[in-house]
Amino acid sequence: MSTDGNPAAEDETRAEPPRRSRPLRGLRIVELSTYVATPLAGMTLAQLGADVIRIEPIGGAPDRTRWPLTGSGTSLYWSGLNKGKRAIEVDLSSARGRDLVAELAVRSGIVVSNSERHPELGFEALRERRPDLIHVLLTGRRDGGTAVDYTVQAATGFPLLTGPEDSANPVNAVVPAWDLTAGLYLATGLLAAERHRLLTGEGQQVRIALEDVALATAGNLGYLAEAQLSDTPRERCGNHVYGTFGRDFATADGGRVMVVALTVRHWRDLLAATGLTEVVAALAAALGVDFTEESERYRHRRVLGELLAGWFGARPLAEAESALGATRVLWSAYRSFAELAALLPANPLMARLVQPGAGEHWAPGSPVVMDGEQAPPEPAPLVGQHTAEVLRDRLGLSAADLAKLRRDGVIRDAGGAPAATDHTERS
Amino acid sequence: MSTDGNPAAEDETRAEPPRRSRPLRGLRIVELSTYVATPLAGMTLAQLGADVIRIEPIGGAPDRTRWPLTGSGTSLYWSGLNKGKRAIEVDLSSARGRDLVAELAVRSGIVVSNSERHPELGFEALRERRPDLIHVLLTGRRDGGTAVDYTVQAATGFPLLTGPEDSANPVNAVVPAWDLTAGLYLATGLLAAERHRLLTGEGQQVRIALEDVALATAGNLGYLAEAQLSDTPRERCGNHVYGTFGRDFATADGGRVMVVALTVRHWRDLLAATGLTEVVAALAAALGVDFTEESERYRHRRVLGELLAGWFGARPLAEAESALGATRVLWSAYRSFAELAALLPANPLMARLVQPGAGEHWAPGSPVVMDGEQAPPEPAPLVGQHTAEVLRDRLGLSAADLAKLRRDGVIRDAGGAPAATDHTERS
Secondary structure, rough: OOOOOHHHHOOHHHHHHOOOOOOOOOOOOEEOOOOOOOHHHHHHHHHOOOOOEEEEOOOOOOOHHHHOEOOOEEHHHHHHHOOOOOOOOOOOOHHHHHHHHHHHHHOOOEEEEEEOOOHHEEEEEHHHOOOOOOEEEEEOOOOOOOOOOOHHOOOOOHHHOOOOOOOOOOOOOOOOOOHHHHHHHHHHHHHHHHHHHHHOOOEEEEEEHHHHHHHHHHHHOOOOHHHHHHOOOOOOOOOOOOOOOOEEEEEOOOOOEEEEOOOOHHHHHHHHOOOHHHHHHHHHHHOOOOOOOHHHHHHHEEEHHHHHHHHHHOOOOOHHHHHOOOOOEEEEEOOOOHHHHHHHHHOOOEEEEEEEEOOOEEOOOOOOOEEOOOOOOOOOOOOOOOOHHHHHHHHHHOHHHHHHHHHHHOOOOHHHHHOOHOOOOOO | OOOOHHHHHHHHHHHOOOOOOOOOOOOOEEEEEOOOHHHHHHHOOOOOOOOOEEEEEOOOOOOOOOEEEEEOEEHHHHHHHHOOOEEEEOOOHHHHHHHHHHHHHHHHOOOEEEEOOOHHHHHHHHHHHHHOOOOEEEOOOOOOOOOOOHHHHOOHHHHOOOOOOOOOOOOOOOOOHHHHHHHHHHHHHHHHHHHHHHHHOOOOEEEHHHHHHHHHHHOOOHHHHHHHOOOOOOOOOOOOOOOOOOEEOOOOOOOOEEEEOOOOHHHHHHHEEEEEHHHHHHHHHHOOOOOHHHHHHHOOOHHHHHHHHHHHHHHHHHHHHHHHHOOOOOEEEOOHHHHHHHHHHHHHHHHEEEEEEEEEEEEEOOOOOOEEEOOOOOOOOOOOHHHHHHHHHOOOOOOHHHHHHOOOOOEEEEEHOOOOHHOOOOO
């Protein structure tokens, strides 16, 4: 493996045509990160073929034990967000450890991080050592202040519009949308900067704040403009889809189904499937409204919804699914994760993954399919699994160098054991 | 403007060094899209400097009138998701119209779309005309079936874990997390494919399914592995943050604040600020647990939460904010969009935007800051605003060609008027 960090001159890219699902093969990234957003950025790029080396402090970062845990203490959360990376374990509290990481960053040429703790690993210091460095940093707030997805949710309006219409209190979303979008903005920003470097030779810093991602999205979806320009604040609408016809329905057997009629064709199909075409036509005539207008379907969502609720409530889920399945209507039954798990073996996104500490299970590959090829899931590393091979191959350290660093507590190998990986090539 | 579609040979890139906030300057993208995900992909790339041309059918796509609307009928949603693009209006139901768009796609070299309606505009047909074409396609399901964010939410488990602990029913999130993440995966996949083309000359198709994005994320966050490997299904935990200490608290004056103590330091700070250090120490001793362990703080979240709830409930929001503001604790008061709107003028992410049909308001620039530079918001186009200039500059059509196409109903200009933009350069 070459130690030349210039991705344009990367050996691997030139030696053989990259497989289609790995268009980023040859890209070398050092990741210094915790929690969701930055690890997702690194994993997304790793799944597209980049060589992503995750730097762990001795013993691993705090998020390595985040719930859910297996019986043996392996974090399924950490494992899920670090698939396909390599990991090295370095004492970041020591100057020698930080210098090793700085050298690795310089040789790799790209850093993605959510930490500003160590100035030696920051953009300014690293750029001194490599002028074309790309440094991608996530902060909580733009001013460098801290924030996490749940506090950003609170700060940006959505929890007061989420949840049942009669909620007295804010409802946070369990899907950490701001972490996820921030992670993917990091990946996008990194690739944009790397494109610029390929064409011009110039590096740069890319900064993104978690709160900015949420605010930008609130603006992009029209919420901020509406709050400034409209006299009537938006109200909670439960599981109704704002501005069109969509809501959930209970079936006679306790099932529940989400139904969305976005277009006139969806709407006509829905009425035909539920036998309500004539009733709704009579209602439209009596009210003097045209339900082929999306806005009218939303304005009258409650009465239309009650008519449809009667139909759904009178039959079991299977019958409703069968009727909807014969239409163009957008719909899905609600599933629990247990129900979802039973469907994974048939899904081509999924493959069996043997994750040390967790056991074998179905795990997703990359959702990005390149020319019909999809990168399958690869295991997450153990903390320190690749310490020896990375420092040897990337920095040229000898077995004696590694032994001394190990004795001095500057580096550690997986599980704290003398590295069994010393003489192992990466598969 | 050159009509050469090879981005690596793009005049603009070579003529002057791109401004740092526009690293994708020179990239030419044709967008054939509706709703959230694909427009967000295009806008994200436009905000990084790409020239994104949105193709509208005559009269505009259905989403151009999606709520919220201004009094004059302008969609703030559509405007928010199409900032900084150009737009042309073409009769896609006619072979001549489709051929114009195909030619534009071929000259531009990159297509991003969520439509498979017209085979002439699909990957196979366009690749025949340009072998190195990059075609990025979003579908609902992997098999090409339809789905939208709310039906994907239902299908993938999260609504049964969202909302108050005593909810009987699923709670959908108003933030369309799957639309947003899908849009950013599209942008990431597009840039990865374009990097591959820059290095090898090869184009390819990138396909992403909205449902796959949700499933992959459920796997990445550990939910799928947990459902397969754990005996105890995860339960709703309201506004508690799963696996750590975090929840919302009501204050004496009806305020509400989200508080997260992720680390031992956060936790100690929170106890000190609320005067509960000794009480919690006594509780820990009595229970025989160690609250410096994140897992223990989560397991005992209810009793710890009730102790803290007493403190928050006894004082007004301003006093709680002042106490928290002096600590490292992660927190934010919940804000409505009206409260948020009042804060926008002070936020450097925001700038005044004059949006035709909507009026002037504060709008977000790109959340991606490149070397300290941030792309400010640019107005969304009118449907057909750039019909004449794009067809003239990109396809070399003459004024007479344009007049004939206009007469024949194949193209239209903004508002259906003969294009005032005929002789206007893009600013």
